[in-house]
Amino acid sequence: MNDIEEMERETDYRVPALQRGLSILGMFSARERILSMSDMAERLGVSSSAVYRIVQTLVDMGYLRRVGRNAFELGTRVISDGFSYLASRDIVEVSMPHLNALRDRTSLSCHLSIRDQTDSLYLYRALAPQRLTVNIPVGTRLPCHSTAMGRMLLTGLDELELAQLYHNVRLDDYPLPAPRTLPELQQLIARDREQGQVVHRSDYSTAIATAIYDHQGQVVAAINLSGPDAVMTTPFAQEQFLKSLLATRDSISGELGSL
Known part of the structure; x- marks a missing residue:
């Protein structure tokens, strides 16, 4: 198996939803404490509907916290963990x-x-x-x-x-x-x-x-x-x-x- 085939095989094992969820958490920083769902979708290069369920799951688990109708910040779960x-x-x-x-x-x-x-x-x-x-x-x-x-x-x-x-x-x-x-x-x-x-x-x-x-x-x-x-x-x-x-x-x- 050559290097390209090996990389393609490793890619097959990725979980896109998990990858997007972790990418969303990584978007927050000291400079950007609050992001909208459209901000997240734009940076991921997908539609807002594509990230809606991921964001909602992160909110339910405490990793994100809703601070407005369409605004979110890191939740206490991230900090405590x-x-x-x-x-x-x-x-x-x-x-x-x-x-x-x-x-x-x-x-x-x-x-x-x-x-x-x-x-x-x-x-x-x-x-x-x-x-x-x-x-x-x-x-x-x-x-x-x-x-x-x-x-x-x-x-x-x-x-x-x-x-x-x-x-x-x-x-x-x-x-x-x-x-x-x-x-x-x-x-x-x-x-x-x-x-x-x-x-x-x-x-x-x-x-x-x-x-x-x-x-x-x-x-x-x-x-x-x-x-x-x-x-x-x-x-x-x-x-x-x-x-x-x-x-x-x-x-x-x-x-x-x-x-």
Whole structure:
């Protein structure tokens, strides 16, 4: 297959409506904050009717916002998604060297996660070089209320926000020691918030987690140390590991602007 045939084949896989939708979003800039549907159609070289459904879909999804009868600006979805991505990327870049150093000091695995609704989403792991280790891949989602890092992520919410988040979530489907009711969850998270860390045992392993804070004092992520019970269960070991974990928390939070 020659280069021309290869290019034609790749073109066949394109989705014209998606391509036009992304092109429309790319038309907005600091100089041009508001565009009409006819502006979009003219720049795409198509009729207004050809972009009507695309624009309406972008409005319905929050990527565009109608500001007049035939005028649109970028919607909050673009801004929130963009800042969420940048914040997550910054957190990983800032946290990575600190978690690697923590792993080297303790010989335990370290993980970093953020909250996505009721899930704890794993963004980074520093894997310990020992045979018995806790290894949770990047991209894994685990229920917040049943994990150490997840519970620390939930400490960023107050009692009302917790109730709203878990309004339609069944908690009694999860095995103990996960909380089984909303009041139980609220009490647990209040205690976690006061203590500033969570120790959680499961499947012959133990995890110690704490929260990461940004320049506004908001919980933006969580980190943990995790390893086999044989290493983690003695009070002295837990005390030393917790001390190292909290020092790492302070270093990462400090780079994010937390006082």
